[in-house]
Amino acid sequence: MALMIPPVKLKWLEHLNSSWITEDSESISTREGVSVLYSKLLANKEAVLLPQQVLCLKGPQLPDFERESLSSDEQEHYLDALLSSQLALAKMVCSDSPFAAALRKRVLVLQRIFYALSNKYHDKGKVKQQQHSTENNSGSADLHSVSERPRSSTDALIEMGVRTGLSLLFALLRQSWMMPPPPSPGGGPGGNINLCNDVIHTAIDVVSSLPPLSLANESKIPPMGLDCLAQVTTFLKGVTMQNSGADILGRRLASELLLGLASQRGSLRYLLEWIEMALAASAVVSAMEESKGLQNQEGLIGYDCFMNILMQMRRSLGSSSDRSQWREPTRTSDGLCSLYEAALCLFEE
Known part of the structure; x- marks a missing residue:
């Protein structure tokens, strides 16, 4: 029997997003920096350790000594069972190694930082408004596009004034092109104004x-x-x-x-x-x-x-x-x- 790395329960706190965005990305590349950031997750209760689960490894049931030789199908079955048991044991040993523990901490820290970045710079309401405005390809459609967010009377007046x-x-500007240039002071033809x-x-x-x-x-x-x-x-x-x-x-x-x-x-x-x-x-x-x-x-x-x-x-x-x-x-x-x-x-x- 061997003890696996305890699983964690994740619960991100929205008010901590700004602090995670400002974290130094270079610290994630070192094992010490990852440990500090992982400890921050545990201290803020954003990652809660769950009870450890005990994994019992039980090998395949191999036959005792028999006089009759095994068939090829039975031999192949026992070989597959042995290989599967060895693979499960290798996975357990690797997942319980210091490298696997550090890697898992790094993944959790990166997941927390990416969550903070996504919530700060990819607001769903803003994305919908941008998609709504960029779908209008002509000038007339742009003039009649309506924002999905409710607007106040002041915003409506400002928008009307700008448009x-x-x-x-x-x-x-179009009229300026259509009109002839003004005459020069000497009465000659107009300049290039x-x-x-x-x-x-x-x-x-x-x-x-x-x-x-x-x-x-x-x-x-x-x-x-x-x-x-x-x-x-x-x-x-x-x-x-x-x-x-x-x-x-x-x-x-x-x-x-x-x-x-x-x-x-x-x-x-x-x-x-x-x-x-x-x-x-x-x-x-x-x-x-x-x-x-x-x-x-x-x-x-x-x-x-x-x-x-x-x-x-x-x-x-x-x-x-x-x-x-x-x-x-x-x-x-x-x-x-x-x-x-x-x-x-x-x-x-």
């Missing part, structure tokens, strides 16, 4: 100044913020189209801002959406050049802007710093590069 403000801003381009350029500066992956953790973004991001993305995608009414610079800035937002959100979905947009815009430009035989500034993006975002992505992935191993788009004399080549470089990443 109507965005709609007004989008309308003013464009309200929409200035606004988008300011937004690009703000997004580029953010730390990497600032918008990646959507669980910390309120549903209204996700809806606003979806509306802005839908508007910018429309701006990049040839029939949007925007000028060449406006379409270029919109594609740069879309790429910046996609990289900040840190999701493959948004990067693939940008690649799809870039390929669609490049296809339209290619068709125009074939029909008209003209070379213009369509279908381009700022080279420095694209490379800054691409290098930021490579640094976050720990890629090699040797630029000879990287695929880069061709830079024009104006400091631009093709949307098609940029999409290919991003797709290879």
Whole structure:
């Protein structure tokens, strides 16, 4: 007979989740650190030892000496019984070893830490709201999406103000493209002042100044913020189209801002959406050049802007710093590069 490691009854306490999240992960790799954390589980009554169970090992019933030889089936049966008994004994001895005890403590500690992380960063209510907001693919659907959590009158007024403000801003920007530029002070033709381009350029500066992956953790973004991001993305995608009414610079800035937002959100979905947009815009430009035989500034993006975002992505992935191993788009004399080549470089990443 041998004594097995006593089983435990687990009961996690919710108010201790924050303390477990802050535990040093390196201490789990050492046996002493695991013992300290396991003692913490026992002290907090989150792991209660159950009574030890006594395991009686009884070997197979082998036949006594007999004159007649055993058949092959009987011999095989006795051999299987002996092997099974040896396997059970080996399992018991291994599970009662110091290594098995330390391993079991480590598993329990990891289980407690993962439970704390799951409850803190994967709240079911927030996940449902995010899924509800991301399922809306069009701007009109985003405007009518309703949060599952009950809202107060103040929240409703704030949401109404933000959404109507965005709609007004989008309308003013579209109108800015349609209107001719104001005349210069000398009475000549208007300059290159464009309200929409200035606004988008300011937004690009703000997004580029953010730390990497600032918008990646959507669980910390309120549903209204996700809806606003979806509306802005839908508007910018429309701006990049040839029939949007925007000028060449406006379409270029919109594609740069879309790429910046996609990289900040840190999701493959948004990067693939940008690649799809870039390929669609490049296809339209290619068709125009074939029909008209003209070379213009369509279908381009700022080279420095694209490379800054691409290098930021490579640094976050720990890629090699040797630029000879990287695929880069061709830079024009104006400091631009093709949307098609940029999409290919991003797709290879």
